[in-house]
Amino acid sequence: METALAFLIGLLVAAAIYLMLARSILRFLFGLLLLSNAANLVIFASGRLTAGAPPLIPEGADAPVGFVANALPQALVLTAIVIGFGLFAFALVLVFRAYSELGTLESDDMRIAEPREPAE
Amino acid sequence: MAGSSEHHGTDWSVGAFLPAVLPALLFVWAAGYLPLIASGEVARPVLDWVPSLGIALSFLIDGLSLTFTLLITGIGTLVMLYAGQYMSGHKHYVRFMSYLTAFMLSMLGLVLADNLIALFVFWELTTITSYLLIGFDHATAKSRRSALQALLLTGTGALAMLAGFILIGTVAGTFELSEILSQPGVLTEHPWYLAILLLILAGAFTKSAQFPFHFWLPNAMAAPTPVSAYLHSATMVKGGVYLLARLHPGLGGTDVWLWTLTIFGAITAVFASILALRQTDLKQVLAYTTLMALGTLTLFLAFDDSVAITAAVTFLIIHSLYKACLFLVAGIIDHGTGTREVSRLRGLARAMPITTAAAALAALSMAGFPPFFGFIGKELMYKGGTEAMHAPIFVTAAALAANALMVAAAAIVAFRPFWGRGEAETEPGVTPHEAAWPMWIGPAILGLGGLVLGLAPILAAPLVNATVAAILPGGEGYELKLWHGVNLALMLSLATFALGFLIYAFSDRLRAGLAALEARNPIHFDNGWDHVIDGVKAFAGWQTRVIQSGALRVYLRITFVTLFLAIGGTIFAFGAFDVSVVFPNLLVKQWAVILLIVAGTALVVLTRSRITAIAGLGVVGIGVALIFIIYGAPDVAITQLLVETLVVVLVAVVLLRLPYLYPEGKVIHRKFDALLALALGAGTTMILLMVNAGPLDRRLTTFFEQASWPEAYGRNIVNVILVDFRALDTFGEIAVVLVAALSAFVLLKGMKREKAE
Numbered sequence: 001m002e003t004a005l006a007f008l009i010g011l012l013v014a015a016a017i018y019l020m021l022a023r024s025i026l027r028f029l030f031g032l033l034l035l036s037n038a039a040n041l042v043i044f045a046s047g048r049l050t051a052g053a054p055p056l057i058p059e060g061a062d063a064p065v066g067f068v069a070n071a072l073p074q075a076l077v078l079t080a081i082v083i084g085f086g087l088f089a090f091a092l093v094l095v096f097r098a099y100s101e102l103g104t105l106e107s108d109d110m111r112i113a114e115p116r117e118p119a120e
Numbered sequence: 121m122a123g124s125s126e127h128h129g130t131d132w133s134v135g136a137f138l139p140a141v142l143p144a145l146l147f148v149w150a151a152g153y154l155p156l157i158a159s160g161e162v163a164r165p166v167l168d169w170v171p172s173l174g175i176a177l178s179f180l181i182d183g184l185s186l187t188f189t190l191l192i193t194g195i196g197t198l199v200m201l202y203a204g205q206y207m208s209g210h211k212h213y214v215r216f217m218s219y220l221t222a223f224m225l226s227m228l229g230l231v232l233a234d235n236l237i238a239l240f241v242f243w244e245l246t247t248i249t250s251y252l253l254i255g256f257d258h259a260t261a262k263s264r265r266s267a268l269q270a271l272l273l274t275g276t277g278a279l280a281m282l283a284g285f286i287l288i289g290t291v292a293g294t295f296e297l298s299e300i301l302s303q304p305g306v307l308t309e310h311p312w313y314l315a316i317l318l319l320i321l322a323g324a325f326t327k328s329a330q331f332p333f334h335f336w337l338p339n340a341m342a343a344p345t346p347v348s349a350y351l352h353s354a355t356m357v358k359g360g361v362y363l364l365a366r367l368h369p370g371l372g373g374t375d376v377w378l379w380t381l382t383i384f385g386a387i388t389a390v391f392a393s394i395l396a397l398r399q400t401d402l403k404q405v406l407a408y409t410t411l412m413a414l415g416t417l418t419l420f421l422a423f424d425d426s427v428a429i430t431a432a433v434t435f436l437i438i439h440s441l442y443k444a445c446l447f448l449v450a451g452i453i454d455h456g457t458g459t460r461e462v463s464r465l466r467g468l469a470r471a472m473p474i475t476t477a478a479a480a481l482a483a484l485s486m487a488g489f490p491p492f493f494g495f496i497g498k499e500l501m502y503k504g505g506t507e508a509m510h511a512p513i514f515v516t517a518a519a520l521a522a523n524a525l526m527v528a529a530a531a532i533v534a535f536r537p538f539w540g541r542g543e544a545e546t547e548p549g550v551t552p553h554e555a556a557w558p559m560w561i562g563p564a565i566l567g568l569g570g571l572v573l574g575l576a577p578i579l580a581a582p583l584v585n586a587t588v589a590a591i592l593p594g595g596e597g598y599e600l601k602l603w604h605g606v607n608l609a610l611m612l613s614l615a616t617f618a619l620g621f622l623i624y625a626f627s628d629r630l631r632a633g634l635a636a637l638e639a640r641n642p643i644h645f646d647n648g649w650d651h652v653i654d655g656v657k658a659f660a661g662w663q664t665r666v667i668q669s670g671a672l673r674v675y676l677r678i679t680f681v682t683l684f685l686a687i688g689g690t691i692f693a694f695g696a697f698d699v700s701v702v703f704p705n706l707l708v709k710q711w712a713v714i715l716l717i718v719a720g721t722a723l724v725v726l727t728r729s730r731i732t733a734i735a736g737l738g739v740v741g742i743g744v745a746l747i748f749i750i751y752g753a754p755d756v757a758i759t760q761l762l763v764e765t766l767v768v769v770l771v772a773v774v775l776l777r778l779p780y781l782y783p784e785g786k787v788i789h790r791k792f793d794a795l796l797a798l799a800l801g802a803g804t805t806m807i808l809l810m811v812n813a814g815p816l817d818r819r820l821t822t823f824f825e826q827a828s829w830p831e832a833y834g835r836n837i838v839n840v841i842l843v844d845f846r847a848l849d850t851f852g853e854i855a856v857v858l859v860a861a862l863s864a865f866v867l868l869k870g871m872k873r874e875k876a877e
Contacts (some may be wrong), residue, residue, distance in 0.1 A: 001710055005747075006808040008714055012740075014801025015721045021676055021793040026778060028672075030724050033737055033767065037744050042804070044748070044756070046811045047821075054752040055837040057829050064825050064837070069752030072821045075841035077748075077756050079853050085763045086860035089770060093864035096774050097871055105779060107672035114670025 005045045012038035024105045025095050032091060036084035040077045047073030136204035136558065139217040143196035143224060150189040157186050158582035160589065164234060164298060180234035180298055183586025184365055187433070188231035188358070190583075191440045195354045196224045198562030202448055203346035205558040206455065216256060220350070223249035227355050231362055236285040236295045240278065243327070246356050247274050253351060254343045266339040269649060273336045274326045281323025281363075287316045288370075301369045301593070308374050317371055320363065321380060328360025328414045331388040335645040338407040345451030348403060353410045353443040358436065361417045365432070368591045373424050378510060381422030386518035388415030393525030397627055398634040402450040402460040402533060406443065409486075409529045412522050413439040419518065420504060426588060428504035430598040433587045435497040437580065438485060438570065442494065445482035445566035446533055449475055452555045452563070453537060458547025465537035466544045471552035474560045476538040481567030483534030485574070487527040487620065488613065491602055493573040493580070498523055498616070500598065502609035520616060527620020528627055577601055680796055687803040691810075713750070717743035730775045738768045755838050 012034050019031030047070040055071035057064050099105055102112070156163060167177035181189075203220065207213050226249055229242030248271070255267030285295070291310045292300040300306070307313055324330075329337040340352050351357070364381070371377060392411030399405045413435070420432035452475045453468065454460050469476040485494035501523070505516035537544070544552055554560070573580045577600035585597035604610070623630065667678070706714075716739060723736030741764030748757035824837055824845065834840035842850050 001706060001751075002812045003809065004706060004710070004714060006805045006812065008717060009808060010801040010805030011718065012721060012801075013804045014797040015725050016797075017680055017800050018725060018790075018793055018797035021673055021680070021790065021797070023673070025672070026730070026775075027733075029771075030733055030737060034721065034724065034740065037740060038804070040760075041744060041747070042808060044751070044753070045808060048812070048816055049751040051751055054754055055825070057825075057835040057837065059835070062826075062829050068825070068837075070816075070818070070821050071824050071837040071841060074753045074756050074838045075846065077753070078759055078838065078842060079849060081756070081759050081763055082853055083856050085766065086857040088767060090860040090864050092770060092774055093867050096777065097867045099778055100871055110672070111670055114668065116670065 001049050002045055005041060005049070009038050009041050009045065012041070023108060025098070025107050025110075026105055028107070029088070029091055029095060033088055036080070036088070040080050040084070043073050043077050043080065135213070135217075136208055137201070139204060139221060140197050140200035142221060143193045143200055146228070147190065147193035147197055150186060150193055153181055153186055154583070157181070157183055157586045160586070162298075162590075166234075169235075169238070176235050176296070177238055178234040178296060179232040181232065182590040183583060183588070184362070184590035185231045187437065187583055187587045188355075188362055189228060191437070192224060192227050192231065192355050195350060195440060195444045195566070198565060199346050199350040199444070199448070201558045202349075202451070202562045203344075205556050206346055206451055207344065212256075216253075216344070219249055219252045219256070220347070223253065223351060223356070227359070230359055234297050236289060236297060236300075239297070240282050240285055243281070243323075243359060244275070244278055246351075246359060247271060247278060250274075250340075250351055250356055253347045254340045256344055256347070257342065260342070263342040266336070266342040270336045270340050272653075273333060273649075277323045277326025277333070280319045284316050284319030284323065287312050287319065291316070297366065301367075304369070304593075307370045313371075313374070314376065317374075317376060317380075320367060320371065324360035324363045325384065325418075326360070327363070328357050328418065329388075329411055330360070330384050330415065330418055331391055332645060334388060334392060334411050335649065337411055338404055339646070341401075341403045341407050345403065345447060345454065348407070349444045349447030349451065353406065353447055354440040357410065357414060358417070358440070361414060361421065361436065364418065364421045365587075365591045368421060368424070368429075369593050372421075378422050381418050382511065382515065385415045385417070385419030385422060386514065388412070389419060389522040390415075390518055390525075393522045393529065394634070396525065396529045397532075397623070397630050398638065400462050400631070402453065402462060402465075402537070403447070405462065405529055405533055406446055406450060409526060409533075410439075410443060412526065413443065416501070416519065416522055419515065420501065421591075423504065423508055424592060425504070425507070425509065426592060426595045427500060427507060427598045429588050429591050429595065430584060430600075431497065431500035431504040433584050433591070433597070434493075434500055434580070434600065437573075437584070438493045438497045441566045441569045441573075442482040442486045445478060445563045445570075446486070448559070448563045448566075449479045449482070449534070452559055455555060455559070456550070457544055457552050458550040459545070462532060462536065464545040466540040466542040467538070468544055468552050469538040472538070472554045474554060474564060478560065478563035478567040479534040479538060481571055482563070483530040485567075485570030486534075487530040488523060488616065491571070491574045493570045493577070495613070496574060496577055496600055496602060498613055499604060499609045500600075502612040503598075503604075503607075506608055506612075516612070520612060520619070523616045524619035524623060527617060528623035531620075531624045532627060574602065677793075677796070680800060684796065684799050684803060687807065688799070691803070691806060709750070713743055713746045716746070730778075731772075734768055734771050734775065737771070738764060741767070753838075755836070 016031040016033075016035035016038060019027045019034065022028060022031070050067065050069040053066065053068040055064060055068045055074065095105070098110060102110055104110065153163060163179075163181040165179045165181075169177045179185075200217070200220065203217065207216050210216065223246060226242050226245035230239060230246055233239040233242055251267050251271040254270055255263050257263045258267075288300060288307060289295045291312055292303060292306050294300060307316060310316075326333045337352060337357060341348050343352070389412045392408045392415060396405050396408035396412065399408060417432050417436060417439075420428045420435070423429065450460060452472065453465065456472060456475075457465065457468070459465065481492075485492040488494040488498035501519045502516065505519045506512050508515045546552060581597065581600050584600060588595050588597040669675075720736045720739030720743060723739065724733050727733050727736065741760065745757045745760040745764065748754075748760055824841055827845075828834050828837045828840045832840045832844040834844065
């Protein structure tokens with residue numbers, strides 16, 4: 001399954017980057033979402049996959065019984081998901097605000113800070 | 121003190137003398153080394169700096185560095201004394217003196233350093249202090265331009281020199297000069313010799329203003345006169361000459377060295393002394409004669425016989441004495457009459473008797489009359505030139521031309537302003553008057569110095585011999601004396617005087633002729649410099665427009681292309697391709713999840729509808745959550761579902777207020793972007809496959825599994841990691857979300873207020 005996931009993640013990354021390069025910053029946002037999903041999966045998959053054995057310690061034991069899933073990447077992914085969400089929520093509001101100020105969603109037309117050079 | 125020094129004029133405060141104390145003490149300290157150096161020894165104090173890199177603050181006191189040290193501190197004392205008066209009452213007096221002192225210390229470091237890296241640092245310190253001093257009068261555009269020009273030109277040369285130093289260090293295995301120079305042939309026989317030589321020469325030639333880098337020096341005359349006298353005649357510009365002399369044992373003795381130095385030195389010397397006649401400003405005349413001196417020094421350092429080197433060393437001392445003196449005199453004239461224009465200065469001898477005497481002494485030494493030290497120097501030059509191994513006629517002719525022009529220049533600077541018939545045309549309200557003693561004492565001592573050393577060359581001989589020995593290992597200084605008998609050198613001296621007087625007699629006509637020639641000359645180095653600078657600015661503007669285009673998509677493309685090159689390049693360079701892909705044998709549910717995610721992704725990419733895109737994103741999110749559930753990560757899956765739901769809700773709310781994706785109603789296919797995206801996707805897959813092919817280090821995981829219950833009393837290991845072992849990270853994560861929420865809140869709130877207004 002790791003191999004399959006590797007290809008799936010590659011696809012997600014490709015789709016994300018293609019969307020991020022689009023003219024509309026709304027599509028850029030969609031790309032951002034896909035990219036954070038892909039990143040989470042990369043962390044998760046590189047810690048190896050173990051089906052059906054969550055990292056829990058049963059009552060009465062001091063350590064997990066038998067081989068359980070890798071807990072470390074899970075903790076990292078949990079953090080990453082939340083931070084990814086924070087980033088996305090802020091970016092979304094920023095896009096919204098930018099649209100209501102500038103009246104466009106085309107990144108090429110958002111040139112307040114770096115205006116186009118007058119044609120020479 | 122500030123109140124009392126506001127007015128201009130004689131002001132005997134401690135501040136006027138204080139700066140001269142340090143150089144005077146240093147001079148005495150350096151003079152203490154004279155007996156040691158005269159006996160053929162060298163001193164080598166060391167101070168560790170960066171031992172791990174082999175960089176030490178080690179100093180080398182031999183004849184060469186001691187000669188420079190004595191000149192720097194001795195002339196420094198006199199110049200500081202002079203400047204205490206010259207600049208008195210200036211509102212930035214303290215700043216000026218600090219710069220000057222900082223310069224002096226840097227220059228001392230330069231000539232005393234035994235470590236090449238330390239030498240470079242001091243070298244650059246002199247560049248920076250020189251920049252500050254040339255641009256001291258920063259309110260005028262000319263000063264600023266001149267300062268920047270000197271900084272950029274000598275700074276660029278110094279960078280080349282640094283590269284040369286590093287090559288030397290690599291070749292010789294050490295940065296210590298004393299160790300490098302004690303291995304004869306280690307540099308000259310190495311294949312990198314030519315590269316090293318050219319890089320070093322770039323540094324030396326820019327610093328010592330050799331043709332074609334000469335133009336910054338006359339421009340540097342924008343500095344106050346004490347600076348011109350100190351930096352741009354006696355000390356700093358000789359830094360390049362010092363470097364050539366210092367590296368002579370290591371780099372000299374080859375044909376390339378010989379011809380490069382001969383040709384550039386000769387061109388600089390002759391070219392500069394002709395241009396000196398063209399000038400009408402006293403300081404400019406002196407600046408061009410300084411160029412001539414630097415060219416002559418370079419010319420004679422080309423050789424490796426003791427007469428030529430003795431000539432160079434002697435001329436170095438002579439020149440420092442008379443040139444510093446004449447610059448200080450020019451400053452006194454400027455002070456006393458309000459002008460430095462040669463054509464307006466006449467008959468000042470009566471008003472300024474002491475200055476006149478000092479100027480006369482210096483000029484006689486400069487013109488090379490017996491019994492002055494300058495005469496000895498000139499005789500040595502002719503002897504060295506006529507006996508040169510290569511091209512004696514060329515060298516002698518260059519020396520003759522330059523010296524004859526020097527005679528004329530000496531007369532222009534020191535004869536006509538004082539003895540010329542007629543009245544000086546001073547500035548209105550200024551009566552020519554003698555300067556106060558702190559100003560004339562320097563020129564007087566320096567002028568007398570030239571006479572004393574000429575009458576008793578035995579006083580200079582030990583130092584000159586030790587210096588020659590430092591430049592030519594095993595070499596001995598040629599005997600310094602006034603009368604060597606009637607020989608070829610004496611004949612050439614007489615020819616020099618005759619030619620010099622002739623040139624002086626016609627100097628006004630020559631000046632007019634040169635001016636006319638200059639007007640028609642299409643090549644202007646100074647203007648060429650402006651073109652170079654304009655070119656650099658245009659290039660900077662062009663590349664800024666390309667890289668900083670202001671378009672988000674261009675930035676992203678550059679970022680992603682760079683990322684691809686970094687990933688692809690690394691994989692390619694290390695060839696870690698040992699990945700075997702076995703077609704996965706998956707369960708139906710696994711296939712289902714994968715297909716779900718693929719379908720969701722395709723939907724987002726291909727759709728033109730906003731709602732469909734959101735739905736696609738939701739499908740991908742849920743698919744990922746399913747993967748987490750299948751592979752033993754229920755907590756992660758719950759969080760993922762929660763976040764995914766929130767995202768869809770938020771996007772849906774916002775989207776209702778945003779326009780359609782493609783207002784113009786058509787899909788634009790972007791082939792390059794698609795290709796780039798696919799390449800990066802493939803790179804990610806590749807990396808992941810390679811990671812999974814390697815072994816997994818589970819030590820941390822094992823630690824958490826073992827420690828969760830005994831140490832933190834938690835049975836859910838993931839939760840224990842988050843809230844206990846890595847609690848600080850989680851705290852940071854909460855802070856991030858809080859900051860994002862606050863920022864979003866502010867953005868939205870500001871919008872409402874604007875609407876209300």
